[in-house]
Amino acid sequence: MTDDSTTDFFAPVRGSLAGIIALSVVGAASSVVPFIAIVELARILLPAASGEPIDEARAWTVVIVAVAALVVAVSCAFLSGLISHLADAELQVSLRRRIIRHLQQLPLGWFGRRSSGSVRKLVESDVTALHQLVAHSIQDVLTAVTVPVVSLVYLFATQWQMAVAALVPLLGVAVCYPLMMRGAGEKYQQYDEATQSLSGATVEFVQGIAVVKRFGQLGRSHRRYRDATKRYVHFVDEWTRETAIAFTVVELICSPVTALLILLSAGAWLVSAGLATPIDILPGVVLGLGLTAPFIKLGASGQFLRNAAKARRALSAFFALPPVSQPVEPQTTEGADVAFDDVSFSYDGEHRVLHDVAAACAPGTVTALVGTSGSGKSTFAKLVPRYYDVDAGRVAIGGVDVRDLRSRELYRDVGFVFQDVQVLRASLRENIRLSRPDATDAEVEQAARAAQIHDRILRFERGYDAVLGDDANLSGGEAQRVTIARALLADAPVLVLDEATAFADPDSEAAIQKALSTLAADRTVLVIAHRLHTITGADQILVLDAGRIVERGTHAELVAANGRFARMWAEYQSNHARTLPEGAAR
Template identity: 50%
Template structure:
């Protein structure tokens, strides 16, 4: 953000020209809107006064009032149209910038923020600026111009009576200032409370299946309820602290209160001979119109504060450092992957990985195993630059991945994870994410290779079926769609978080067939959650506390009797366990699948 500018000022930069035109038009409209009231007052003074030319003067005043009213209507429409066009342009501009920036920040940035916070910035905060741009700036202009024009005319009629009319206005402003005094202090807490409610609501909805499955719906709902109760308690305390001053201010600034003060003061002035009775008419007409714009000014001020808070949060995302890209990208020669003395830390203090040296040769499968928290997922995530290393380097084809163009890197490295994410779009579009320019035949070929073509063809609209509407896929089916996406990308390096770990036996077989097609002839880095899936790997890397403690093939590591051998023994003991007591276990794929899952928990301590 440019130095010396507020976040809101910087964000409004692209539409500042349109807003100036809208404000100028609104100022003309507001001034013209005062003229009909002045015309009515002057018409009364003309008709009740003396003079032979009263008729001509009356028609002249009437024509001026009618013309001003027409001007007000036309120019107000122009001002509103310009401000709404500015708002539309700005929302489009901001959302594109936000999406572009979110697409360029490291994916690790999202791990410290819940989806509710991101949603608030991208949707709610951008919407919060709509009212300011499309309405509040015009309201502020009207609230400034109308009283100024009215008071100028009233001072011209009689300055003493004008002071009487202003008195309720000054008292009301003082009371409202007391009401607004705590706004700056309470508004940040209000935003934080709303953020907590948004976050807990989104997380509750996303995790509802899990929490209900394990009977924790009441506990999960309690977290949302506590966030809502905290907000309610805070908001009620805020409202109660200002209710009396706010009520008093609105009473004093009400048209009835101003009219009573005007008539009482006017009666005194007329009976004392300080003011002609006919001259009381302008004050009765325009005096009651002074307070409404002032109230609008306070409400617009609140909208301005809300917009400033929203702009600060939006600017915080827009100022998030992007993943660095080289000015002169290098060109890899080949696809060999090399981790050289890699060190990585999430917080800059404690290393999650240290001293990692690893080579992935073309046509080989490397499996990462180890207990939960050992660094398997972190090590794999460094290759597609979900994070950048803290020390050392990761290279592809002899070029540090930080020196590669991102398009080149992602053209060479694809990843398939257990947690499948499909967008609410057609099946074809989801597969085509791997290569947007792919034709329909190529999409179908990838789906056939991923063993999911028959599933897609059975959907109501086939490949044109939309996820979440007429395409509801099981976990295994969605996983095969993600494999088809990776197949279409045809990347020579695959990062694979064992995709079949949570599939049912039937789906698992199909997913494994799809994965076999995906990994054929490629460099594969696989995060292994089940030891039974790594026995044929060309290289097994055992991690513990962020370091490589063993590496080799399955038979070599078992014979070495080290950490991997103990994990394998635990895996075999668990695989032989059955709930109905000891004895031979008949071969059953479903039982073996369940045993493998249980073995992971026992042998590896879970997923890192």
């Protein structure tokens, strides 16, 4: 099920949000009462200086009301802050669980087109960015509205001229702020781009500094970082200059000193004109000073609110991604043969990557896919485990369309090992056991032995309990053998293999090849071949070009046909004559 409405974000904390709103309004209104009490006490006590009697009962009533309002204001602020932070924690947990559930439902191809950093941004950065909305912004906004409204209502009820004077700074902000924020949308976008560029250049420079120093290219590598820094500084400097005057004006208008000068000037004029007494202007002076402070606090939260709004849009777009479809009437495979029936596929719905591809992979055979970069061989292989769904035709296992299999059954039938090794910061035992969480320790060890990684694991002090990144560090080839052990433990009858030795070091290649031989035994194997000498014994080789199968046959048949594969083989022999295993070049 997909989630289309962003309002669902707050469904788990909707009751808490109502409580936060109520407490914030009551607390903000109560915080004004003590200032009103000061004015009323002044009205009661100041006449005593001229000998008039004091209404003690009324004075004590005002004091009691002020103290009670202060207690209410502090209590509401405390409870509102407590509830808002508890609600924020609940929302973050709810969203992270929802993200994980949605990630589990997305097609595997979605992950292949994105880095782990983009997924981490969703789970961590974007969810955390919503903290400001729930934990702080509701209180800030309601305070910024309630305090001025309550103050102005009282002022208009007691001395409307001072109420008008108190509005002058707010009207000044209302005029200047739009001028200051003119074109801000485009500027914020440019700021984000400059920040991302600087971040990317910094990471690239730091990660590659050892290599570039070794080869004497430090200046060239540093240039991109330096240029990105200059662009960022230039942009920020230019934007600051453009908004400096308006920003300074807004700060001056919102300053308590400015508000005090305006209020005192208005009060002095009213008293001198005989329109008010000194006690009449006191409410305006006391309450008018507190009107601009909430707006200043709200303005300071603008960047946090913008980040939260961006995070909300990103999460909305993520939850709108359609999950991989599940069959209404799921079926079960009978056999391990794989068939491609007139398959066509495109990533964007317009530009086809595969065109009417047809192929059959018999149980217990090895089918190799070869072709130049961009020929479609990786896409072809990834259709079997439903990294993507075909636009036309079908991919079938045991006579059943993969779209008619539940995901659990599909991954029980199909195992895959690709070049981009994925290991977790967990024990080696748990890394291997990922494919079968209920596997015994003996079964894990057996898979590791077959994958040629058992002896290496035992060299760690904690052996299989060693945690990657803490107690254990593996080379690329060693990590690849851990993923092969994982695939062996799954024991799936169909295997999709992106030749794992393509970038392996010479010491690891032999061990990986031996492990792969064990893995491929008695399985239907579809292998993407980069090193042609590794597939000379394949049962069939499919040669792809521009998304079409242009040749098929055994190695000997294709070489004898003197076609595209024969030319690829001759070129491969020429380029790798010194490194080919004995007999492979014959």
